Amino acid sequence: xxxxxxxxxxxxxxxxxxxxxxxxxxxxxxxxxxxxxxxxxxxxxxxxxxxxxxxxxxxxxxxxxxxxxxxxxxxxxxxxxxxxxxxxxxxxxxxxxxxxxxxxxxxxxxxxxxxxxxxxxxxxxxxxxxxxxxxxxxxxxxxxxxxxxxxxxxxxxxxxxxxxxxxxxxxxxxxxxxxxxxxxxxxxxxxxxxxxxxxxxxxxxxxxxxxxxxxxxxxxxxxxxxxxxxxxxxxxxxxxxxxxxxxxxxxxxxxxxxxxxxxxxxxxxxxxxxxxxxxxxxxxxxxxxxxxxxxxxxxxxxxxxxxxxxxxxxxxxxxxxxxxxxxxxxxxxxxxxxxxxxxxxxxxxxxxxxxxxxxxxxxxxxxxxxxxxxxxxxxxxxxxxxxxxxxx
Ligand code: CMC
Numbered sequence: 605x606x607x608x609x610x611x612x613x614x615x616x617x618x619x620x621x622x623x624x625x626x627x628x629x630x631x632x633x634x635x636x637x638x639x640x641x642x643x644x645x646x647x648x649x650x651x652x653x654x655x656x657x658x659x660x661x662x663x664x665x666x667x668x669x670x671x672x673x674x675x676x677x678x679x680x681x682x683x684x685x686x687x688x689x690x691x692x693x694x695x696x697x698x699x700x701x702x703x704x705x706x707x708x709x710x711x712x713x714x715x716x717x718x719x720x721x722x723x724x725x726x727x728x729x730x731x732x733x734x735x736x737x738x739x740x741x742x743x744x745x746x747x748x749x750x751x752x753x754x755x756x757x758x759x760x761x762x763x764x765x766x767x768x769x770x771x772x773x774x775x776x777x778x779x780x781x782x783x784x785x786x787x788x789x790x791x792x793x794x795x796x797x798x799x800x801x802x803x804x805x806x807x808x809x810x811x812x813x814x815x816x817x818x819x820x821x822x823x824x825x826x827x828x829x830x831x832x833x834x835x836x837x838x839x840x841x842x843x844x845x846x847x848x849x850x851x852x853x854x855x856x857x858x859x860x861x862x863x864x865x866x867x868x869x870x871x872x873x874x875x876x877x878x879x880x881x882x883x884x885x886x887x888x889x890x891x892x893x894x895x896x897x898x899x900x901x902x903x904x905x906x907x908x909x910x911x912x913x914x915x916x917x918x919x920x921x922x923x924x925x926x927x928x929x930x931x932x933x934x935x936x937x938x939x940x941x942x943x944x945x946x947x948x949x950x951x952x953x954x955x956x957x958x959x960x961x962x963x964x965x966x967x968x969x970x971x972x973x974x975x976x977x978x979x980x981x982x983x984x985x986x987x988x989x990x991x992x993x994x995x996x
Contacts, residue, residue, distance in 0.1 A: 608978045614800075619975070620808065624657060624962055625799040629876035634883065636797060637661070645886045650792040650955070651675060651761050654733055657797055657962040678734035679755035679764070681742070682712045689746040698743040698950045699829045705739050706732075707822030716816045719968060728817040729961045736954040737761065741768030744947055762789035765954075770942065783897040784941050790890045791934055794883045795952050797959030803827040803834065807960040808967055809975040817964060824960045825953045831870070834952040837931035837938070839870035841945045844904045844911075853911050861920045869915060871932030873924070883930035891933045894940050905936050 611617045626635040634641040637656050644653055648662075655663045655671050663671055688705050709731070710716055716728045738755055745752045745768075753768040763780040766788060771778055798804070806827035810820040828834035847856050859867040874881055895905060912928055915921045931952075938948050 608980065610980055614805075619800060619805065620967065620972075622799060622963065622966060623660065624966060625797045625959075627799055627876050629874070629878050632877060632880040632882050634798075641794065641882055642886060645790050645793050648793065649760070649762075650789050650796070651733075653793050653796050654958040657958050658729060658965065674730050675734045675761070676757040678731050679738055679757060681709075681735050681738050685709070685712065685739075686742070686752065689742060689752075692746070694747055694749060696747070698740070698747060698946055699825065699835075699953070701743040701746070702739065702950055702953060703822050703825050703829075705743070706736075706825060707819055709735070710816045710818035713818070716818055719814060719816060722969075725817065725965060725968060729965060732817065732821055732957050732961055736957045737765040738768060740947070740950045740954050741765060743950065744769055744944075747946075760785065760789070762786070762792065766941075781897070783893060787890050787894045787937055787941065790886065791937065791951065792955040794886060794930055794934070795955035797956070797962065800963075801833065802830075803956065804960055804963050807964055811964045811967055812972060812975040817961060820964055821957060821960055824956070828953050828956065829949060834949045834956070836870055836929070837935040837948040837952065838945050840908075840931055840935040841904070841939060841948070843870045844907050847907060847911070849903075850907055850910050853907070853914055857911075857914060857918060860915075861918075869911070869921075869926070871928055871935070872915060872921065873926040874929045877927065877929065878925040880927045881929045884928045884932055887930055887933040887937070888928075891937045891940075894937050898940055900940050902936065902940060904939070908932065908936055 609617070624637065626638070627633065636644060636653065637660055639656070639662075644656075648656075651672055652663060652668060654675075655668065685705065685708065688708050689701065692701050692704070713728065713731060715721075715724045716731075718724055742752045751773055753771045753773070755764050756767050757764075759767055759780065763785045766780050766785055767778075800808075803824040807820045807824040810823040811817070815823075831839045843856075847853060856867070857869075859865045860869045860872075891905070895902060912932070915926070921927075934952075935945075935948055938951065939945070943951070
């Protein structure tokens with residue numbers, strides 16, 4: 605007997621109300637608090653978008669300066685947190701490190717455990733936004749065996765991230781390329797929120813039990829890791845590597861179309877966008893700017909562009925509304941900047957942290973219930989226990 609709506613994959617279930625992000629997948633529209641993503645990517649910066657997502661309005665000049673100041677106050681991590689990195693193999697996947705270290709923050713900030721107080725929730729949100737770049741860069745430096753870099757608060761959020769990733773104590777004032785910093789800032793903006801995707805829903809579900817915000821964000825990072833979600837940008841580069849050159853594209857397109865072959869074109873298709881992904885369009889322009897700046901004639905970009913052309917002209921992809929998504933181009937930008945593939949999903953996690961924490965805050969700021977889906981049971985009917993000696 606079916607008392608429940610059966611909706612595997614939540615294709616048609618709205619699990620909450622939200623005022624944060626609006627998506628019209630058929631028209632390719634993405635709005636944060638009403639503002640189109642294209643305008644935010646063009647005219648705003650990541651910390652301003654963070655303020656907007658968290659608070660609902662764009663900040664005044666004074667509010668913005670205050671917000672940036674608070675974030676800068678929290679960019680360092682507890683010295684003891686460094687010991688956590690030493691527990692990992694140097695060749696550990698940095699997402700494995702992120703799941704552990706971000707979850708471990710709850711061991712450092714005891715006020716985060718009492719989520720009933722709004723000021724505790726607020727300071728946890730600020731700590732997360734401020735510390736994610738530091739922790740992400742520490743994971744990278746640890747993998748290289750290089751000294752971890754302290755944040756520099758005279759830099760912007762994106763510049764500081766590049767400083768901690770690529771800086772060295774021998775050259776503490778090495779200038780940061782502004783075109784690359786702007787590109788990283790755009791990548792952060794374009795990944796900042798995307799309503800109830802798998803990782804955000806995970807954060808809400810974990811949060812609905814009253815778990816602390818660092819534990820909830822660690823759960824979000826875990827959900828993001830998969831190749832069908834945040835792992836896609838890494839998978840795009842691995843796929844381009846596997847395809848190798850333009851003459852092999854047709855063979856891989858055929859594999860992607862074969863219903864008996866699990867291979868899919870990574871960076872193509874989206875659960876919600878069925879005409880185009882507005883983020884992918886901005887990303888493509890940013891990608892061009894970065895490659896022009898660096899003067900890189902990247903054969904992988906040429907391969908990506910040809911792949912896109914061939915796929916878009918193919919009826920299989922047209923009929924199923926499969927278009928390049930945000931991850932298709934972000935991978936190429938990150939590669940050009942010199943960021944290794946294994947860090948791509950970490951950067952997605954860093955940028956999405958504000959979305960996760962905004963949804964968590966929104967949920968906790970109004971009456972809510974613990975998330976508890978039901979199921980359609982398809983197992984055995986009632987039966988009697990069989991003692992071991994009578995089982996065959
Ligand atoms: N390549 C080839 N065929 C595909 C692809 C693809 N990338 N995506 C979907 N299809 C086919 C699929 O085989 C199915 O065909 P048929 O109807 O003949 O069985 C049809 O299109 C519908 O696919 P679906 O799996 O039912 O669609 P979904 O909404 O459940 O999946 C998706 C969405 C993003 C998981 C999927 O398109 C996919 O696996 N894409 C590749 C991975 C990727 O790029 N993910 C990043 C998503 S955007 C960033 C993020 O949210 O993190």
